[in-house]
Amino acid sequence: MSNRILKDSVYLLGNDPHQRKIAFTETPNLKAENIFICLPGLLETRDTFAPLFESTRSNPNIRMLSIDYCGRGDSDSLHLGTSYSMSRYISDIEDLVKNYVLQNHMNANARLNLIGTSMGGVLALYLIEKFKNKVSSVALNDIGLKIEWSALSRLNNLIDNLSLEIATSNIHSRVVTEVKSPAHFDLPYQFDLIGMNMANLVKSFEGKILLLHNSSSIMCSSEIAEFSKKKWHSLQVKTIEGQGHPVTWNSEVNDWLLDAISHPQKSLQ
Numbered sequence: 001m002s003n004r005i006l007k008d009s010v011y012l013l014g015n016d017p018h019q020r021k022i023a024f025t026e027t028p029n030l031k032a033e034n035i036f037i038c039l040p041g042l043l044e045t046r047d048t049f050a051p052l053f054e055s056t057r058s059n060p061n062i063r064m065l066s067i068d069y070c071g072r073g074d075s076d077s078l079h080l081g082t083s084y085s086m087s088r089y090i091s092d093i094e095d096l097v098k099n100y101v102l103q104n105h106m107n108a109n110a111r112l113n114l115i116g117t118s119m120g121g122v123l124a125l126y127l128i129e130k131f132k133n134k135v136s137s138v139a140l141n142d143i144g145l146k147i148e149w150s151a152l153s154r155l156n157n158l159i160d161n162l163s164l165e166i167a168t169s170n171i172h173s174r175v176v177t178e179v180k181s182p183a184h185f186d187l188p189y190q191f192d193l194i195g196m197n198m199a200n201l202v203k204s205f206e207g208k209i210l211l212l213h214n215s216s217s218i219m220c221s222s223e224i225a226e227f228s229k230k231k232w233h234s235l236q237v238k239t240i241e242g243q244g245h246p247v248t249w250n251s252e253v254n255d256w257l258l259d260a261i262s263h264p265q266k267s268l269q
Helices: 046-056 086-104 119-134 149-161 163-167 173-178 222-231 251-262
Strands: 007-012 021-026 034-039 062-067 111-117 135-141 146-148 195-197 208-214 236-240
Touching (some): 007 086, 021 046, 021 086, 034 046, 034 119, 046 062, 046 111, 046 251, 062 086, 086 119, 111 119, 119 135, 135 251, 146 149, 146 222, 149 195, 208 222, 208 251, 222 236, 236 251
Parallel strands (some): 034 062, 034 111, 111 135, 135 208, 208 236
Antiparallel strands (some): 007 021, 021 062, 146 195
16 A cells, blocks of 8 residues: 555544544555654644654655644643643553554564654654664654753743643643643653763663754754764764754754665764
């Protein structure tokens, strides 16, 4: 089957007693050699990956899938008494990928590629352990292997400034409030006076790690990109000379990403 067709679907999660559904868009190419799982940022929806979908529509060897986290887009919100958290997103993604994506894929040798924007990139790093050697590559959009406390503070300020705009978009109002809580990041991590260190999450990973970032990003500046390169020597980096967070998906960025994922790994750490 050609993957020129986009399919919007919902998946009934097996890990939720309230029969909650998670929404996703995919190109249903079930014999593809590569499966791309696209994970949006903190307050993004799956639609943010539309330009990347467009760049892969004519490629029969790629099956693309992008996800709406709970409370975003067309995915169900959480019931009262259940908190929005990173561990919740991880559990939902793991359920969807293991029990839908991999179960119905017709190519048992297909490679799993995780593409994450900002928080989605952090989730991708944690998902490496969940899927073991099934993951071939991880692409990080404007998030490095370290997150500075000062960057998180700036991000919260940005959310406050955009709160009215965000609340009127396809994001549940409780999400906007709860993502700023320290309890939202409930996954284990190493930390120091400067921030969170994610390098330990990839210490046993033997696939590719790609880093795309804006040079003056509030979350992944050139200094953070350099730190990430030191921690993972075969890291492939593309720097966009600009500000803002995250990097916008466009033809230049998409071409670089697709070429880097498809190119043979030259060396491992």
